[in-house]
Amino acid sequence: MTFHEQLARDTAPDRDFLLSAPVIQRCLAGDVTCELYVAFLTQAYHHVRHTVPLMMALGARLPERHAWLQEAVLHYLDEEAGHDQWILNDIANAGGDRAVAAASEPNVATDAMVACAYDTVMRRNPVGFFGMVHVLEGTSVALAVQAADRIQRALDLPSNAFSYLRSHGELDKEHVNHLAGILARFSDAEDRAAVVRCARSMYWLYGQVFRGLEAQSPVMATNGRQRRTA
Secondary structure (H helix, E strand, O other): OOHHHHHHHHOHHHHHHHHOOHHHHHHHOOOOOHHHHHHHHHHHHHHHOOHHHHHHHHHHHOOHHHHHHHHHHHHHHHHHOOHHHHHHHHHHHOOOOHHHHHHOOOOHHHHHHHHHHHHHHHOOOHHHHHHHHHHHHHHHHHHHHHHHHHHHHHHOOOHHHOHHHHHHHHHHHHHHHHHHHHHOOOOOHHHHHHHHHHHHHHHHHHHHHHHHHOOOOOEEEEOOEEEEOO
């Protein structure tokens, strides 16, 4: 069994917790509002905008024995740069206000997810960050394109409101294979444990992000008017 396969096996219950979030099931069933979609994108913006800084911090903290990872980190940096702006564009194209979203505060769960990632990189074992990569990219491949199709049909939104979901769904298929190659070179037990620990934490925290979306009552600016969900 490869480490990538072991990681998937050992975190399966944590993955199930994330995927069982009621809002995910709602979206896949087409039971979604524009407000809910914009709320999701807003929280996505608040964690995606940290991807590049986190990768830069990871690259700076790699020990000599992991110097081989520098090329992989540079590859991720090149591919992830600017994705936060894609999300803001999607928000605007879905009828939301990109400036309001960018200026908003992340939810507690989103804030905790980002904080956990920084803590992994800065205080624990930096390679544990690939546990977060595993969670976000694996979830994206499993759900992103399917969710985008269902949400678009339900809300009759333009295709340019789904650049984040659709691009990540396709791009992350390649990334998952790339990640498997990276994980295969982690032979140290402490490195593997750090990846598993981070992945478990991220599944739980990301699950809480989704569970918090329906509890919000987000406000969305549409054509100069303010609209609030019940």
